[in-house]
Amino acid sequence: MIITVAGAQKDVAEGLTVAALIEQEKVDTPQYVTVSVNEEFIDSDKFDSHILQEGDDVEFLYFMGGGR
Amino acid sequence: MKILIKQSDFDKICRHALSELPNEACGLIAGIDREDGVREIKKTYLLRNVDQTNEHFTIDPREQLASIKDMRAEGLTPLGNWHSHPETPSRPSEEDKRLANDPRATYLILSLEDRGNPTLNAFHVEGPQDNKLVRKEELIIINE
Numbered sequence: 001m002i003i004t005v006a007g008a009q010k011d012v013a014e015g016l017t018v019a020a021l022i023e024q025e026k027v028d029t030p031q032y033v034t035v036s037v038n039e040e041f042i043d044s045d046k047f048d049s050h051i052l053q054e055g056d057d058v059e060f061l062y063f064m065g066g067g068r
Numbered sequence: 069m070k071i072l073i074k075q076s077d078f079d080k081i082c083r084h085a086l087s088e089l090p091n092e093a094c095g096l097i098a099g100i101d102r103e104d105g106v107r108e109i110k111k112t113y114l115l116r117n118v119d120q121t122n123e124h125f126t127i128d129p130r131e132q133l134a135s136i137k138d139m140r141a142e143g144l145t146p147l148g149n150w151h152s153h154p155e156t157p158s159r160p161s162e163e164d165k166r167l168a169n170d171p172r173a174t175y176l177i178l179s180l181e182d183r184g185n186p187t188l189n190a191f192h193v194e195g196p197q198d199n200k201l202v203r204k205e206e207l208i209i210i211n212e
Contacts, residue, residue, distance in 0.1 A: 061133060
């Protein structure tokens with residue numbers, strides 16, 4: 001099935017979870033990544049159970065913060 | 069790595085950061101990674117600091133996502149973020165280092181310590197939490 005990952009179309013296996021996609025894409029420092037699917041944020045404790053669907057639009061975001 | 073930012077973008081973030089005082093201000097940067105290894109900032113985003121303090125910043129994740137979508141629509145690459153230090157120098161604080169977890173990002177820090185002479189520097193941060201390595205990058209402000 002075709003999904004969009006970080007702006008690029010990818011052909012991925014049916015039944016792929018968010019966690020499996022993170023691994024497949026070799027995302028840097030995955031423990032700090034926030035994931036949105038179709039502009040909805042996915043709780044990190046759902047990464048293993050959230051199954052991606054045909055046409056999904058996935059973005060990987062890093063928390064952006066700091067202090068003086 | 070050499071990083072280019074337009075004078076107009078530098079002026080834009082300075083104006084915004086000054087207008088947000090006494091709080092820290094923040095945003096994102098987008099552009100292109102050129103084949104010659106130079107990172108060119110083409111667009112800056114002024115985003116909301118949800119912390120609303122002079123000691124911390126957190127970029128609103130929904131605004132972050134909307135900005136990323138805008139970058140993609142314009143054919144730009146997300147390059148990192150910028151934030152201001154209202155009273156301290158332009159260098160990553162311990163908290164900045166701890167929360168810098170994207171090894172591909174450029175982190176711009178604008179010091180307003182000298183209000184009339186804002187200082188902007190660029191940094192690369194990577195490594196494990198107990199041994200974050202910070203490298204100052206060459207930042208060049210260019211006139212279009």
